[in-house]
Amino acid sequence: MKKVLIPFMFVVCALNSPFTTAEEGKSRPQEKKSIVGQVETIQIPDLDMKYLARIDTGANTTSINAYDIRVLGDKSDDMRENLGNMVEFTTENEKGEKSSYKAKIVKVSKIRNAQGVERRYGVKMDLSWNGEHKRITVNLRNRSKLEYKLLIGRNWLMGDYLVDVEKSDDDD
Numbered sequence: 001m002k003k004v005l006i007p008f009m010f011v012v013c014a015l016n017s018p019f020t021t022a023e024e025g026k027s028r029p030q031e032k033k034s035i036v037g038q039v040e041t042i043q044i045p046d047l048d049m050k051y052l053a054r055i056d057t058g059a060n061t062t063s064i065n066a067y068d069i070r071v072l073g074d075k076s077d078d079m080r081e082n083l084g085n086m087v088e089f090t091t092e093n094e095k096g097e098k099s100s101y102k103a104k105i106v107k108v109s110k111i112r113n114a115q116g117v118e119r120r121y122g123v124k125m126d127l128s129w130n131g132e133h134k135r136i137t138v139n140l141r142n143r144s145k146l147e148y149k150l151l152i153g154r155n156w157l158m159g160d161y162l163v164d165v166e167k168s169d170d171d172d
Contacts, residue, residue, distance in 0.1 A: 027159035034132060034160065037167030042150055043128040047091060047099040051150035055163055059153035061109060061122065065091050066140035069121065071105070079108045079119045087121055089140055093149050101125075107137050127156060134160065 042053040044064075051064075066089040071082050088102045107122030120139040127134055136155050143149050157163065 030162075033162050034130065035162050035164050035167060036129065036152075036157075037169060037171065038163065038165050039148075039169050040129060040152070041169055042152065044125060044150075045128055045133075046103075046125050047101055049091075049093055049097055049099055051093045052148060052169070053150035053152045054148035055152045055157070057154060057157065057163055059151055060155065061111075062127070062136060062138045062153045062156050063120075063141050063143065063151045064125070064138050065093070065143035065146075065149035067091075067142045067144060069140055071121075072102070079121065082121070083108060087123060087140070091149070092144065094147075107139075109139050111139070111141075127152075132160070 036055055038055050040053055040055060041050055043050050069087060069089040072086040072088060075082055075085065083105055085105050086102055087105050088100065090098060090100050092098045101123075103123035103125070105121045106124055109120050109122055111118050111120055120141055122137040122139045124135055125138045127136060127138075134156055143151070
């Protein structure tokens with residue numbers, strides 16, 4: 001009984017803690033959180049583009065389709081040494097609309113996936129859904145062969161959104 005009760009109490013305390021906050025701000029009360037489906041249309045004002053995005057609670061960080069990624073200025077072969085430099089890349093949504101973007105590298109992530117381990121640059125971007133804006137770190141990855149060119153991770157969901165897998169993008 002003790003073996004089950006102690007972990008359960010830890011989870012309850014952690015969820016109700018005043019320190020439980022989203023990456024970019026404070027968490028909303030559960031009754032005020034917006035409900036998203038497993039696929040949503042997300043606007044990226046920085047690019048003046050919309051993406052049909054897959055909501056993935058298993059992904060820690062949001063990922064956007066990015067190719068022709070170029071570090072500007074003094075660059076190093078060690079990606080971590082490029083932190084703080086500017087990066088320029090091209091992106092394309094599922095409709096074939098393209099845009100170029102330039103931003104400061106704020107993070108270098110080590111990502112484990114089915115293909116192995118890879119490092120990716122992260123930049124800050126404003127993502128908008130139904131008029132709600134959230135500025136988060138988005139990692140850059142060539143997703144051109146994937147169905148969804150934008151994958152929404154927990155760093156966007158945390159603190160503000162709940163996922164209902166039965167909800168359709170058309171329900172908004």
